[in-house]
Amino acid sequence: MTDLDTLRSTYLARVADASDANALEDVRLAALGKKGEISLKMRELGQMSPEQRQTTGAALNRLRDEIDAALRGKKVALEDAALDARLRGEWLDVTLPGRPRPAGTIHPVSQVTEEVTAIFADMGFAVAEGPQVESDWFNFDALNIPPEHPARQEHDTFFMARAEGDLRPPHVLRTHTSPVQIRAMQDQGAPIRVIAPGRVYRMDMDQTHTPMFHQVEGLAIGQDISMANLKWTLEEFCRAFFEVDEVELRFRASHFPFTEPSAEVDIRCSWEGGTLKIGQGDSWLEILGSGMVHPKVLAAAGVDPAKWQGFAFGMGIDRIAMLKYGIPDLRAFFESDLRWLRHYGFAAGDVPSVAGGLSR
Numbered sequence: 277m278t279d280l281d282t283l284r285s286t287y288l289a290r291v292a293d294a295s296d297a298n299a300l301e302d303v304r305l306a307a308l309g310k311k312g313e314i315s316l317k318m319r320e321l322g323q324m325s326p327e328q329r330q331t332t333g334a335a336l337n338r339l340r341d342e343i344d345a346a347l348r349g350k351k352v353a354l355e356d357a358a359l360d361a362r363l364r365g366e367w368l369d370v371t372l373p374g375r376p377r378p379a380g381t382i383h384p385v386s387q388v389t390e391e392v393t394a395i396f397a398d399m400g401f402a403v404a405e406g407p408q409v410e411s412d413w414f415n416f417d418a419l420n421i422p423p424e425h426p427a428r429q430e431h432d433t434f435f436m437a438r439a440e441g442d443l444r445p446p447h448v449l450r451t452h453t454s455p456v457q458i459r460a461m462q463d464q465g466a467p468i469r470v471i472a473p474g475r476v477y478r479m480d481m482d483q484t485h486t487p488m489f490h491q492v493e494g495l496a497i498g499q500d501i502s503m504a505n506l507k508w509t510l511e512e513f514c515r516a517f518f519e520v521d522e523v524e525l526r527f528r529a530s531h532f533p534f535t536e537p538s539a540e541v542d543i544r545c546s547w548e549g550g551t552l553k554i555g556q557g558d559s560w561l562e563i564l565g566s567g568m569v570h571p572k573v574l575a576a577a578g579v580d581p582a583k584w585q586g587f588a589f590g591m592g593i594d595r596i597a598m599l600k601y602g603i604p605d606l607r608a609f610f611e612s613d614l615r616w617l618r619h620y621g622f623a624a625g626d627v628p629s630v631a632g633g634l635s636r
């Protein structure tokens with residue numbers, strides 16, 4: 277066996293034995309690297325006679341090419357093997373059943389409350405809260421509804437039982453969220469910008485009334501807040517809430533004891549083909565009551581009406597939920613019928629935001 281035959285069998289065996297890319301690179305350097313055995317042999321050609329150089333040179337070239345081809349072949353084989361191993365490791369059983377979504381859904385009232393809160397938060401309104409069992413002073417007197425005022429009768433109030441011998445006026449289940457205006461101003465003073473979503477109660481029950489329902493109150497007090505700010509705020513809200521580019525609001529003169537002037541606000545809509553479209557058409561839909569906060573209300577809450585003024589509004593959450601999501605019957609909101617909840621409910625975990633989308 278010649279020298280070259282020994283080199284060939286040694287290196288081909290080492291190539292075959294290399295178990296990974298690093299080992300293979302070591303073999304390449306030992307044979308074909310600058311100081312590799314074959315390279316050194318090539319350098320010896322210079323000292324040979326011309327005839328010897330010709331035969332040995334050709335043999336060395338063949339050997340170099342052969343080992344080079346073996347190295348390349350092995351490299352591809354190692355890469356294939358690595359890919360195979362990876363594919364086997366990352367194998368996925370696509371026939372496995374999917375993981376079920378959480379079974380519960382978010383009630384439309386909760387969803388809409390979150391949506392309203394997100395929109396007003398974007399405009400700088402914080403959330404204020406008050407108790408559902410309220411004193412009649414907060415629910416009525418402080419809001420400029422004195423004891424014999426006819427508005428008291430219109431509110432179909434639920435009265436709490438009084439302890440025997442207690443001659444104070446009974447507490448009530450709050451008939452609107454407006455008392456939270458008083459509480460928020462008492463707590464925070466002015467300037468102030470809050471909304472107050474929550475439950476309210478009235479003794480009433482038919483297709484459009486339930487004894488408990490939801491309102492959201494809005495209040496903005498500053499030194500130069502006007503009806504124009506109210507109009508802009510409500511238009512901005514409606515555009516965002518109903519997710520339409522244009523809305524048109526109509527302010528109708530009205531009367532509330534706690535605002536002066538007062539306005540009921542309608543939104544332009546159409547009922548064509550039995551479906552409601554907000555923002556276009558020839559119909560108007562009443563959506564809320566509003567006005568400039570009455571000086572007596574500011575004074576009752578400890579805010580100086582000579583220095584401060586602002587607007588307030590009150591809106592039915594259930595009502596705007598019905599309008600936005602095409603829900604026909606208010607009573608179904610509170611019947612806890614699972615089929616209804618699954619149909620009208622929202623996916624848990626979808627948090628409404630103005631930037632990220634209110635409803636999806």
Ligand code: DAH
Nearest residue numbers: 452454565566567588589590
């Ligand atoms: N509290 C009124 C109601 O329940 C709604 C309302 C009207 C609230 C005008 C306001 C307002 O703040 O300014 O019918």
